[in-house]
Amino acid sequence: MSETISAVFAHQDTAIRVIEDLRARGHRGIDVMIPVPDHHILDILPKPETKVGWIFSLWGGIFGVTLGFLFPAWAHSFVYQQITGGKPVITWPPFVVPGFEMLVLFTGLATFTGVIVLCRLPQRHGDPHFDERATEDHYVVEVTTEEDRVDEVRALLREAGGEVR
Amino acid sequence: MAETPAAPVHSDPPHGTLTYRDVNRDIVATLATPGKMYWAVVGLLQILVGAAAVAFVIQMLFGMGVTGLNNPVGWGVYIITFVFWVGIAHSGTLISAVLFLFRARWRMPVYRTAEAMTVFAVLTAGLFPLIHMGRTWKFYWLLPYPNQRLVWPNFKSPLMWDVLAVSTYLMISSLFFYFGLIPDIAAARDRSTGIRRRIYNVMCFGWTGRGTHWIHYRKAYLIFAAIATPLVVSVHSVVSWDFAMSIIPGWHTTIFPPYFVAGAIHSGLAMVITLLIPLRALFRVKHIVTLRHLQALALFTIATGLFVGHAYMIEFFIAAYSGNTYEYSIFNSLETGRPFGHYSVAFWIMAICNCVAPLLFAFRRIRSSILWLFVLSILINVGMWFERFVIIVTSLSTDFIPYNWGYYRISLVEGIILVGSFAWFLLQFVLFAKHLPTISMTEVKELIPPPTAEEVPE
Structure with a gap:
């Protein structure tokens, strides 16, 4: 069973550092919700291509x-x-x-x-990990991981200063 | 709105102290419930549109005799205004697509206005062939479908190309416009409540700004820009072929496509300036759409004005150099030539407004003055309307046989419909400005530094 955890960050550089950290630890299920198509973030996501x-x-x-x-x-x-x-x-x-x-x-x-x-739009019922501040100036980092690594990810996100949900 | 950060107008980079949050707040504030002034403007515009509708009904009831159209001038104000509005539509996609491909960053705060202008101008232009037809109730004859004998319309005809080009342009510019709006509608949704929030949520397809979505979005935006760029050039080229593929002297020239495209961009840029000046004052976004952006647009009109002026001169040169009597009589003859004949006033308005007026923008003091920018941009638009008048009316009124010549006067009905078209265009724009963000929050944010925890060295 995998589980999805998300955290809201107030700063772009913190979000970038967290994503890099997560990738270094071998996490593949990383996504973000960000206010602008910031290439610093999009290019370090696991799958930055589109067809x-x-x-x-x-x-x-x-x-x-x-x-x-x-x-x-x-x-x-x-x-x-x-x-x-x-x-x-x-x-x-x-x-x-x-x-x-x-x-x-x-x-x-x-x-x-x-x-x-x-993009599988339209999303009729919204996204459970979406935070309204993500269309303004906040950065949501979302990680999908195995159940046994949930606590590790949660700790990492919290340590970096994110609001974990 | 009193807490708006005081970004200096002349600062470089232009958005010195803005943050992401300010951008959202200031641009969403433009969507707030409007005051009495707004409704007064909407009411006035609706009265003018209503007057045009009455004029149109009169034309329907009494026939085309109420217009000034007759032999030999069968194309008058309606076709002139059609070409004018299609031209206005061009700079929108130019600013949004071509300047996007060139990474011209000054386009970002102004491109939404320009794109909206494109869509509304095409919607206005599209009415004129219908009004011009006379028997408007047969409008569906324009559509490409076979008649009772299963004969399809002639796809080799420039008029058919025109239908295809203008309707494709409408579709693609609307899609491009809407596509750019999606993240902004989502941002507006998250700062509104009630029914408005629900409508915005449907309109933005529940956009959340997910990274994987942005990746598709970014690529698709680039593709849109790449296909819209040649489309801009093609549409007014096709419109020019409506004229150039005929044999009327003054129309039958190979210079028409580039000449029309340059003219279209010239008038479109001027219209963007005309619209942005009141917009930024009314909606208090002077710190986002700064003087620098208006100046960049003004400098652009110098270039397009020179293109247009060059095309005018080439026309005269070729008419003289070709030795063709009919071309000579349209351009160079001292009795019937465009600068000297019956319509010489229109010619000189065109020449001075399009070629001389924009040159004044070369002076920094003039392009730094909002009043000058506003006045000159309106003059350019007047000049561009007269350009189409000169092209269409002078050529038709004095064609091959002097016995066939005639004089065209604009009738009251045509005049009211012309004024109504401006009101119709502005009405759409004014309504848009209160319902959807007129300035792209996403792209303005891309211009300013993101919120960071550490101080970023400048």
């Missing part, structure tokens, strides 16, 4: 640009041939515009969806 770009944005973009070219080409050839100025039935230069617009549109929609999905 939102590769999974969502990229495929959204590929879908969009394909749609933007193929759809007008289909509508202007198979459905009803709308020939303009004696040009070939399917002329790609004018479709650059729909292609580009759909590329941007679907990349954006997919990126937004990606963040919502990857």
Whole structure:
């Protein structure tokens, strides 16, 4: 059984030191709740990467640009041939515009969806470890650990000056 | 608000003594219950919007004859104002996306205002093609769907591109705007109570500022900025193709896309200055949006003003150099050329307001004066409206055959709708300013040092 403990810190540097300490002791389940995307903190978290770009944005973009070219080409050839100025039935230069617009549109929609999905938002009932001060100027450090190490973590957080809950 | 820390206006870095807590307090304070002055402004704006609605109903009942539109000038105030508002919309995404990619830190306190301006300007612009159509009840004919014979709209037409570009721009700029708002709505939620708190909680998807969420968020923000940057350039290029792909003299030029994009950014920057000056006074955030930020915007307009001026001169040069009679008559002829013809007043307003007025910002004393900043930014906006007037009306009124020439006068209905569009834009902005944080708390906090236990050496 693992348990989650959190502590609220008033200072950024204390929070950083605590996270480094915890990592040095081999804890992997560390997360924070912080007021700004502070790279000093985010970059020392156990998993600082995100797949939102590769999974969502990229495929959204590929879908969009394909749609933007193929759809007008289909509508202007198979459905009803709308020939303009004696040009070939399917002329790609004018479709650059729909292609580009759909590329941007679907990349954006997919990126937004990606963040919502990857963060498992919306959180309907809130987060039990959330502290309101975390959107202002406090730093919540949250550790998920084995039951037998709970006391050790608690002591460490308290010693560093955190409000342990 | 009396305890607001007295950060000196000219200090560098601009946010000398601010702390994270001050930022939250001062920006959430802008959302407090408004006073009588606010309601008076909202009421006045609603009256103006109502007047425009009445004018629109008159146009619906009596037809397009109530406007000044006729042959040969079939595009008038409505299309001019459409292009104007789409242009205004541009600097929002420029400031939020392009300057984000360039890591221009001065953008942080002003970008939310600019982004909000973008969304509201596109929403205002979007009304004008509908008003201009005449038979507005057929508006859905604009949407890309097949008719009864299953023929789709012509995707090779610039007008179709325009629909796609402007609606994509609306979607992406709204998403980008909302995305940036999420952490701030969460911060506002944690400092409010009751129903307001519940609404904010739904709007921010229950955001908690979790580290793993911030990691996704940070990356996604970068991707948004990266896709919005080429989008800014594309949208006004596409709008310019509405003109440039035709054969009307004065429109049919390859210079139009960069010329329109530069002009759009010029007017947008001026509009940001115009909006920020009253905003920072009314909401008491002068220590967050400092004079330095306004000066940075003002310096930017010098550059865009020079781009625009350069484009004007190139038009005259190419018209003369090409030897094309019709181009020559639109630009250089002493009888019908833009600086000398029937609309010469509009031309000179455009030239002086867009090219000469911003140059005054080169003087430190002028760009340090709020009054000058305000007046010049309004002049630039007036100039940019007249730019579209000059482009559209002079070219249409004197096209190829002198027998076909005509003179366009703005009718009362068109004038009221024009004024109403400004009221509509400002109304949206004023309502937004009391419901959502107009300055990004998160990004302002990134500018100031975080709370630390130990003294950090400067």
